[in-house]
Amino acid sequence: MGDEWSSDANEAVSIELVEADANALRTVHRFHPKFTYPIFGEEERIFGYKALDITFRFAAHDLRPNCVISYDRKFPAIADTAALDIRDALKDFIPAAAFAKANDFEKTVQNDSSAQEFTPPGKLVKSYSRKGKNFEIWSGSLLDSRVRETIHRMQIFISFFIEAGTPLNTTDADWTLDRWTVYFVYEKSSRPSLPTRSPYTFIGYATTYRFYTFRPRYQTSTESGGDTHVSDIVLPSKEEITAAALPSRLRISQFLILPPHQASGHGSALYNSIYSYALADSTIRELTVEDPSEEFDMLRDINDWKVLEPKFAATDVKINTSPSDPSQKRRLRRLPTPKLLPIETLRSIRSETKIAPRQFARQLEMYLLSLIPFSHRAAGGANLTKLLIQKSKTSNPHDKFYYWWRLILKQRIFKKNRDVLLQLEGNERQQKIDEAARAQEDEYEKLLLIFATSKAKELPKNGNSGTAGEVLVKDRKRKLVPDEDEDDDPNSPSLEPDAKVARSNGKIHDSDHF
Numbered sequence: 001m002g003d004e005w006s007s008d009a010n011e012a013v014s015i016e017l018v019e020a021d022a023n024a025l026r027t028v029h030r031f032h033p034k035f036t037y038p039i040f041g042e043e044e045r046i047f048g049y050k051a052l053d054i055t056f057r058f059a060a061h062d063l064r065p066n067c068v069i070s071y072d073r074k075f076p077a078i079a080d081t082a083a084l085d086i087r088d089a090l091k092d093f094i095p096a097a098a099f100a101k102a103n104d105f106e107k108t109v110q111n112d113s114s115a116q117e118f119t120p121p122g123k124l125v126k127s128y129s130r131k132g133k134n135f136e137i138w139s140g141s142l143l144d145s146r147v148r149e150t151i152h153r154m155q156i157f158i159s160f161f162i163e164a165g166t167p168l169n170t171t172d173a174d175w176t177l178d179r180w181t182v183y184f185v186y187e188k189s190s191r192p193s194l195p196t197r198s199p200y201t202f203i204g205y206a207t208t209y210r211f212y213t214f215r216p217r218y219q220t221s222t223e224s225g226g227d228t229h230v231s232d233i234v235l236p237s238k239e240e241i242t243a244a245a246l247p248s249r250l251r252i253s254q255f256l257i258l259p260p261h262q263a264s265g266h267g268s269a270l271y272n273s274i275y276s277y278a279l280a281d282s283t284i285r286e287l288t289v290e291d292p293s294e295e296f297d298m299l300r301d302i303n304d305w306k307v308l309e310p311k312f313a314a315t316d317v318k319i320n321t322s323p324s325d326p327s328q329k330r331r332l333r334r335l336p337t338p339k340l341l342p343i344e345t346l347r348s349i350r351s352e353t354k355i356a357p358r359q360f361a362r363q364l365e366m367y368l369l370s371l372i373p374f375s376h377r378a379a380g381g382a383n384l385t386k387l388l389i390q391k392s393k394t395s396n397p398h399d400k401f402y403y404w405w406r407l408i409l410k411q412r413i414f415k416k417n418r419d420v421l422l423q424l425e426g427n428e429r430q431q432k433i434d435e436a437a438r439a440q441e442d443e444y445e446k447l448l449l450i451f452a453t454s455k456a457k458e459l460p461k462n463g464n465s466g467t468a469g470e471v472l473v474k475d476r477k478r479k480l481v482p483d484e485d486e487d488d489d490p491n492s493p494s495l496e497p498d499a500k501v502a503r504s505n506g507k508i509h510d511s512d513h514f
Contacts, residue, residue, distance in 0.1 A: 005075045005083075007052040009036035009044045014053070015160070017060040017258075020110045020197040028060050028201055029260040033160035039089055048075040048083020056094070056156065059109045061118050061186075061198035063153040065098035066105035093156045093167075115198040120184045121146035126273045130264055134188045135203070137273045142170065142180035151182060154205075161256050163293075168207065168254075178243040179210045181277075185257065185270055204257035206270055210248040213285055249356075250278050252289045255296065267299050275303070278354055288356040301447055302454070304355055304363055309451075311349050312367045317342060319368060319408070321392070321400040335411050340404055358416075365409055366444045372402050378438065379445045410437050 013033050018025040036044045046052060051072035058065050067090065075083040087099060122140020129135065140147040148170045158165040168180065185204040193199055252274060257266045278287040289296065323339035337343070350360045374380035376398035387399055394400050413436045414421060421429050 005048055005050065007046045007049055009040040009046050010034070012046060012052045012054050013160075014055045016055060016057045017201065018057050018109065019060045019201070020112065020115065020194055022194070025057075025106050025109060029258070031259045035160060035163055038159040039093055040084075046084050046086065049073070054086065056098075057105065058154065058202075059112075060201040061115060063150055063202055064105070064109065065094055065153050065156075066100065066102060067094060067098045068102050090156075093159055095152060110196060112196050112198075115196050116193065118198040118200060120186050120200060121150050122182070122184065125183075125277070126269065128269055130266070134190060135266065135269070136186050136188050136200075137183055137270060138186065139181055139183045139273075139277075142168070142177040142182060143174060147182050148177075150184070151207075154202075157205075157256060157258075158254060161258075162254055164291075165254060175243065181208045181210075182206070183208070183270060183274060185266055187261075202258075203261040204266055204270060206255040206274060207253045208274060209251050209253050210243055210246070210284075211251060212243075212246050213249050214247070245283060247283050247285060250274075250281075250284045250287050252287070268303055271299060271303055275307075284354065286354045286356050289359075298447070298450075300359065301362065301366075302450065304359060305366070305447075305451055307353055308349070308355065308360075308363045309367060311353070312364070315342070315345050315349065317345065317349075317364070317367065318371060319401055319404045321397065321404055323404075335407055337408070337411070340408065361412055365405070365412075365440075366447060368401075368405050368408070369441070369444050370448055372405065373398050376402055377445070378441060406437060406441075409440060410434075413437055413440070 010033055013036055014030060015033065016030045017028045019028055020026075040046055049071040053068075053070045055068045055070075056065065057068065069086055075081075077083070120136070120138040121144060122138045124136055125139050126137040127134065128137075142148055142151070151168055152170055155167040158167050170177070183206045184202065187201045187203055189199045189201065252271075255267070255270070257270070275287055278284045289300065292300065319340050323336045346360075346364065350357070353360075355363070369377065376382050376396070378384060382399070382402065387394060387403055390399070392400055392403055394403065410433050413433055417436075421432060424432060
């Protein structure tokens with residue numbers, strides 16, 4: 001009986017973007033959600049209906065919603081067993097107006113005399129073209145009533161496409177709302193339009209949040225006794241303090257390109273618009289991402305590589321493969337990071353580019369790996385057993401570079417997962433670090449291949465490969481060792497001097513964990 005009356009929620013639910021047409025509404029796009037568990041439970045099943053269909057219709061321009069529920073038969077309640085109350089399950093995810101009669105919704109959209117004059121909420125920040133079509137990105141503060149209304153109408157997309165995503169609270173205090181900026185991506189049609197049809201069609205959005213970061217400023221003056229440091233921060237302030245005027249980290253919280261428009265470069269265009277804003281705002285210290293998925297990491301890596309790779313190359317960033325005195329006989333107890341890497345140069349690049357520590361470390365590690373000939377890397381068949389024996393004393397400069405590169409990578413993995421790894425026995429700890437390092441290296445190899453292929457094929461600017469990153473997922477199934485949190489440490493893990501590589505029986509040796 002259960003299977004007979006049970007429906008797959010992801011198949012039963014459809015999403016349509018509609019617009020006015022000559023005689024009736026026209027469906028611009030139709031697609032299914034990726035997730036429905038926030039609404040219908042972990043199993044994503046709906047009990048009590050046969051031939052169930054739940055269609056969410058949104059006006060393509062202003063996202064006015066409408067929900068139509070239909071079915072052939074409904075399960076007759078028996079004792080405590082009854083069909084799910086679908087409207088009740090949906091009430092916290094979509095505005096009450098969405099349950100208006102379907103005919104009323106259709107008449108409103110079909111006869112919307114203001115549609116021709118519609119513009120997206122906020123202000124225009126970017127225009128671009130793809131395959132002969134025109135697109136625009138608009139942004140606005142959550143203080144803006146039109147921005148809030150649009151977000152309120154389409155928040156169910158968060159539950160449908162962003163795993164573990166949380167709807168925004170649009171009723172927060174103004175001070176909090178002002179910290180949120182919403183970016184909307186629209187296609188702008190140039191085709192002839194009806195008087196009641198808007199040229200704009202919604203295709204995606206992102207939200208960012210400003211986190212205050214304390215950055216006291218000091219001026220130094222010399223008085224008879226020596227130097228005196230005087231803070232130039234005066235409290236209480238004589239001027240009104242706004243969220244936009246405070247030093248901040250900018251965090252991308254939600255990021256979505258709707259399925260019909262994925263794999264077309266819109267994710268990169270949106271990400272680069274946010275990044276450009278962060279670069280231009282002197283109060284923003286760095287751009288971070290909230291719990292990024294592996295897909296979003298790829299999109300971000302592709303675009304950040306285009307920023308960082310030329311800067312690393314221009315400043316000749318590389319590993320110093322002779323960091324210690326050759327006459328020194330003692331084995332290293334700490335990785336000599338300041339002697340291996342140009343720390344000050346890297347700090348300057350990170351400060352200039354405003355890329356978060358974890359992301360900067362990944363990009364740096366990929367760049368350094370790219371300097372090693374492929375045949376001297378694990379993926380290219382390098383003899384790791386031989387290198388494990390010879391270590392930094394190998395006569396081949398490429399092998400020596402690769403030896404130190406692996407230790408730099410393992411240092412970051414150990415430091416980020418120190419508390420977990422220290423609970424393991426020495427051999428098991430070493431194995432976990434080795435496995436994580438190899439997995440990270442394999443990921444870098446795939447990305448380097450993508451970078452090289454993209455460059456060779458001269459892909460369109462701001463393009464991206466596959467569907468990578470066009471949905472920002474708060475993934476609940478991430479592996480333990482690769483790190484996610486970007487905001488713990490103001491300095492890149494790879495830029496910290498004298499960091500311990502790993503512990504083994506209470507002692508630290510670079511030779512133990514190549």
